[in-house]
Amino acid sequence: MNFPQNRAFEWVSQNLQPFVLGVLVLLATARFLYVLWPKWRILRQVPGEDRFKYPLKRLGHTFRIAFLQAKMFKEAKAGWMHALIFWGFLIFLLRAAWFFFIGFFPAVELDGGGLETLYFFFKDSFIVLVTLAAIYALYRRTVERPERLTLSLEGIVILVLILAIMMSDALFDAGWQARNPQASMSGAWLGSLIAPMLSVFEVTAIIHLHNMAYWMHVICTLYFMTLLPGSKHFHIVTSIPNVFFSNGFEGGNQLHRIDFENEELENYGVSKIEEFSWKKLLDLHTCTECGRCDVACPALASGKPLSPKQLTVDLRDHLNNETPHLLDNDPQRSDGPLLLGGIINDETIWSCTTCGACEEECPVMIEYVNKVVDLRRGLVLMENRYPAEFANAFKSLETQSNPWGFGSNTRADWAQGLDIKTWDKNNPTEYLYFVGCNGSFDDRGKKIATAVVHSLKSAGVAFSILGNDEGCTGDPARRAGNEYLFDMLASKNAELFKEKSVMKIVTHCPHCFNSLKNEYAEFGVELDVIHHSELLERLAPHGGGEAKTTDRVVYHDSCYLGRHNEIYDAPRDVATRKTEPGKTSEVEASRERGACCGAGGGRFLLEEKTGTRMSHQRVDQLMESNPDTIAVSCPFCVLMLEDALKAKNLHDKVRVKDISELANEP
Ligand code: SF4
Numbered sequence: 001m002n003f004p005q006n007r008a009f010e011w012v013s014q015n016l017q018p019f020v021l022g023v024l025v026l027l028a029t030a031r032f033l034y035v036l037w038p039k040w041r042i043l044r045q046v047p048g049e050d051r052f053k054y055p056l057k058r059l060g061h062t063f064r065i066a067f068l069q070a071k072m073f074k075e076a077k078a079g080w081m082h083a084l085i086f087w088g089f090l091i092f093l094l095r096a097a098w099f100f101f102i103g104f105f106p107a108v109e110l111d112g113g114g115l116e117t118l119y120f121f122f123k124d125s126f127i128v129l130v131t132l133a134a135i136y137a138l139y140r141r142t143v144e145r146p147e148r149l150t151l152s153l154e155g156i157v158i159l160v161l162i163l164a165i166m167m168s169d170a171l172f173d174a175g176w177q178a179r180n181p182q183a184s185m186s187g188a189w190l191g192s193l194i195a196p197m198l199s200v201f202e203v204t205a206i207i208h209l210h211n212m213a214y215w216m217h218v219i220c221t222l223y224f225m226t227l228l229p230g231s232k233h234f235h236i237v238t239s240i241p242n243v244f245f246s247n248g249f250e251g252g253n254q255l256h257r258i259d260f261e262n263e264e265l266e267n268y269g270v271s272k273i274e275e276f277s278w279k280k281l282l283d284l285h286t287c288t289e290c291g292r293c294d295v296a297c298p299a300l301a302s303g304k305p306l307s308p309k310q311l312t313v314d315l316r317d318h319l320n321n322e323t324p325h326l327l328d329n330d331p332q333r334s335d336g337p338l339l340l341g342g343i344i345n346d347e348t349i350w351s352c353t354t355c356g357a358c359e360e361e362c363p364v365m366i367e368y369v370n371k372v373v374d375l376r377r378g379l380v381l382m383e384n385r386y387p388a389e390f391a392n393a394f395k396s397l398e399t400q401s402n403p404w405g406f407g408s409n410t411r412a413d414w415a416q417g418l419d420i421k422t423w424d425k426n427n428p429t430e431y432l433y434f435v436g437c438n439g440s441f442d443d444r445g446k447k448i449a450t451a452v453v454h455s456l457k458s459a460g461v462a463f464s465i466l467g468n469d470e471g472c473t474g475d476p477a478r479r480a481g482n483e484y485l486f487d488m489l490a491s492k493n494a495e496l497f498k499e500k501s502v503m504k505i506v507t508h509c510p511h512c513f514n515s516l517k518n519e520y521a522e523f524g525v526e527l528d529v530i531h532h533s534e535l536l537e538r539l540a541p542h543g544g545g546e547a548k549t550t551d552r553v554v555y556h557d558s559c560y561l562g563r564h565n566e567i568y569d570a571p572r573d574v575a576t577r578k579t580e581p582g583k584t585s586e587v588e589a590s591r592e593r594g595a596c597c598g599a600g601g602g603r604f605l606l607e608e609k610t611g612t613r614m615s616h617q618r619v620d621q622l623m624e625s626n627p628d629t630i631a632v633s634c635p636f637c638v639l640m641l642e643d644a645l646k647a648k649n650l651h652d653k654v655r656v657k658d659i660s661e662l663a664n665e666p
């Protein structure tokens with residue numbers, strides 16, 4: 001394509017034009033770096049974290065989440081709006097480079113041949129699509145005003161800049177074509193469409209319009225750039241790296257062991273903002289304040305003082321305020337508000353169930369569970385401050401290896417009369433059945449453990465138990481921030497597994513499952529851990545000829561089996577084998593979007609004093625499917641949902657059953 005770029009700018013001397021452009025670019029770049037540089041230095045200064053494992057998986061994940069905008073489409077309209085603007089942004093990056101190039105080198109003629117034609121076709125198509133998307137975004141922010149969004153003047157300014165860039169781009173091409181009707185601009189169909197409308201103007205006016213479009217384009221682009229690092233629109237820069245470095249390539253919450261032996265380590269957990277790792281601070285810079293996390297959060301919905309979005313915004317603002325002091329090593333910073341109990345209330349931190357619903361929804365992969373646990377570690381280990389109920393639980397875990405204080409020498413009493421072997425190192429069975437504290441001590445839990453035993457036996461699984469040697473995995477201590485206690489309990493169990501040559505474990509508790517599967521490798525044991533739902537799905541005979549019940553069944557996903565370990569189908573399969581076709585249902589909040597029962601994150605130990613109960617909320621959602629049976633694969637969910645049904649006087653109408661109980665039914 002033959003663009004005589006030089007002649008388009010006669011009104012500015014060819015020497016002056018690059019100079020003016022150069023000054024503008026320098027000013028904008030200086031401003032951009034001035035705001036960006038301290039943020040970058042802080043990221044380099046804070047604790048490290050290895051987020052480089054699985055590079056190929058990370059690339060694939062980044063392509064899906066960032067470039068294809070996979071998570072955005074959970075909401076169709078907003079998803080398309082954002083995706084079009086994002087894809088347009090990628091296309092217009094090249095266009096911006098082209099604009100600056102012709103500005104600096106007006107005498108050079110570019111000819112990209114066929115590729116250029118293709119590019120111009122896409123570029124013009126995206127001018128239309130991005131303009132429509134930006135107009136819709138403006139309408140949304142000014143008229144619809146969705147509650148979850150943070151609305152700000154800056155958001156409007158950014159959209160107006162996008163519209164100005166689109167408009168000036170089309171006008172630039174149209175001006176050129178109006179002035180040179182014989183010149184070929186194949187591909188640039190929008191410019192060709194507008195050009196005839198400009199021919200009503202005199203040539204001088206067209207030249208001015210063309211030049212004005214050029215300068216409008218570069219000035220808006222440069223101004224847009226300067227706004228990014230100091231605002232929530234910084235996510236335009238950080239979101240792709242944030243997705244690349246995100247969690248999710250191994251199961252669980254990716255909580256890591258603290259090296260308590262290291263005498264140089266002065267602080268445990270996070271009680272100051274600079275104690276977060278670089279990735280957790282990058283998260284803070286990446287939040288778009290879209291509020292999708294808030295919509296999913298069961299704690300917020302039940303009236304707890306926890307808005308995940310606000311938590312991120314508060315941490316980010318605190319980080320920005322502290323940054324100059326941190327870079328100067330300023331002792332005065334201690335006069336500012338404390339992070340724990342000041343910037344973030346204790347109750348906010350304790351309200352989280354670590355369910356991960358916010359993370360599932362976040363389109364830029366911001367992590368919450370590990371930050372909340374970091375803050376809890378700070379509260380427990382550094383400030384010795386935690387809810388009163390945890391004091392007894394910590395003591396019981398330490399002395400009896402269960403959170404309720406039952407004698408550890410009675411741990412295996414539930415198994416009496418069930419003819420279960422105790423693990424024998426010299427004559428091991430294929431699986432160790434890890435029962436967990438709930439199955440060992442809680443009356444309802446014991447019934448579930450018994451049902452698990454029967455179902456494993458019917459499926460022909462060879463298993464034995466540790467008996468009174470079993471101890472708590474430490475999961476409640478870790479989620480409650482008492483990493484020291486978790487370390488103690490996990491080390492003890494890991495030693496026992498090594499000593500007894502345990503390699504394959506089956507468990508029915510998703511919390512034990514998650515901990516043993518994802519967190520024990522750091523304690524020197526590589527375990528092959530399976531949830532009983534997967535084992536039953538694989539081994540138990542499918543009930544083709546069995547009698548079917550007419551019960552309507554709805555399955556409730558446990559957060560630690562589902563979202564944190566992506567096991568969704570196996571428990572459904574086991575739970576509904578004996579159900580007549582058409583009698584199973586799914587509620588909207590299921591699978592990845594399943595809602596927490598309120599027990600996670602150690603919250604089963606706490607009184608729910610603020611707001612309504614999360615378990616009541618969950619029962620309300622499940623009751624929308626009018627079930628006779630709520631099928632569950634977590635003993636803690638069973639307790640929470642049964643209590644909620646009792647409180648709502650629904651317990652005579654609806655029953656809650658573990659999947660193994662359903663598998664054993666005639
Ligand atoms: S993990 Fe669950 S409870 Fe915690 S902030 Fe996220 S959605 Fe809310």
Ligand code: SF4
Binds near residue numbers: 289291
């Ligand atoms: S954390 Fe994620 S989901 Fe929540 S407001 Fe920020 S970008 Fe949106």
